[in-house]
Amino acid sequence: MAEKRDFDDFLEKFHRHHEVMVEELHKVIVGQDLVIDQILSAIFTGGHCLLVGVPGLAKTLVVSTIAKLLDVHFRRIQFTPDLMPSDITGTNVLEETDTGRREFRFVEGPVFTNILLADEINRTPPKTQAALLQAMQEREVTVGQTTYKLPEPFFVIATQNPIEQEGTYPLPEAQLDRFMFNVKVDYPSLDEEERILEATTTGERAEVRKVLSARSILYLQKQISQIVASPLIISYVTRLVRATRPGDGASPDFVRKLVDWGAGPRAGQYLIAGAKAVAAMDGRPSVSINDVRKVAVPVLRHRVSTNFQAQAEGMATEDIIRKLIETVPEPNIPKYEKS
Secondary structure, eight states: OHHHHHHHHHHHHHHHHHHHHHHHHTTTOOSOHHHHHHHHHHHHTTOOEEEEOOTTSOHHHHHHHHHHHHTOOEEEEEOOTTOOHHHHHEEEEEEEOTTSOEEEEEEEOTTSSSEEEEETGGGSOHHHHHHHHHHHHHSEEEETTEEEEOOSSOEEEEEEOSSOOTTOOOOOHHHHTTOSEEEEOOOOOHHHHHHHHHHHSSSOOOOOOOOOOHHHHHHHHHHHTTSBOOHHHHHHHHHHHHTTOTTSTTSOHHHHHHEEEOOOHHHHHHHHHHHHHHHHHTTOSBOOHHHHHHHHHHHHTTTOEEOHHHHHTTOOHHHHHHHHHHHSOOOOOOOOOOO
């Protein structure tokens, strides 16, 4: 009973902290509520984010402001075609000691941080992308014969321009799958754009105050994992993910017609983790079906591949996912009758 009371107190405090964080972010960022919540959801569950949007939508500003808010170490890499793996991971350098002996010393690369902003990640060749892949998945870096652990917490938030594809190297599906969320950063509304112009042309800059430390984030990740996802939620997530696969017998006809391949089990893991973060930010101790539906599009957007038929019919991946959310039924709650 005491543990439940302590957990309820944690949820109440976390709910207030989330409100404070959003309030602080809005001192600098106008609008983009959905983008902010999705990035925070990934951070609080230990996931990585891919931000996709045209230039000039403050993708970099959102990430750097969140890093200031969380009081963690932040580094930014501008990806270019000539970037080498060692430019990210670090390298061994030969130096001479006071005794005249020469030995190798490892110099850490920018990946040794808490939040890494990988700007225009598709601008760098596959070899460099692969170096980042191990860091994202294993939270470690291997240089020569030695493996180095990365700091905790560690998140990669990458950006990508969906328009300019000349001279780019599209991310392979294996690396795309390492991103918990594919976050679409869209144009602001008319009112938001007016507020952006008003706030950014006066020469004044708002400052955000630090809310959470690295140790606090690790504690929050551990507590949020304790949010309850009932067997009914697990069943719904499993059926939703399997419905994205055209080869599955239970998938709808439109999926078999419009999809080449669907999501794997990792999508289900991220759906549950993301739904737990949504519930925690709302101050609730258990996951609901609506929590899963809120994170379905950013989790599945980059894990479902459409075919030419979908393009011919003007059906984007998001349209198929939203149609799936409407199609896959909620699990039946068993009824118990009095004997």
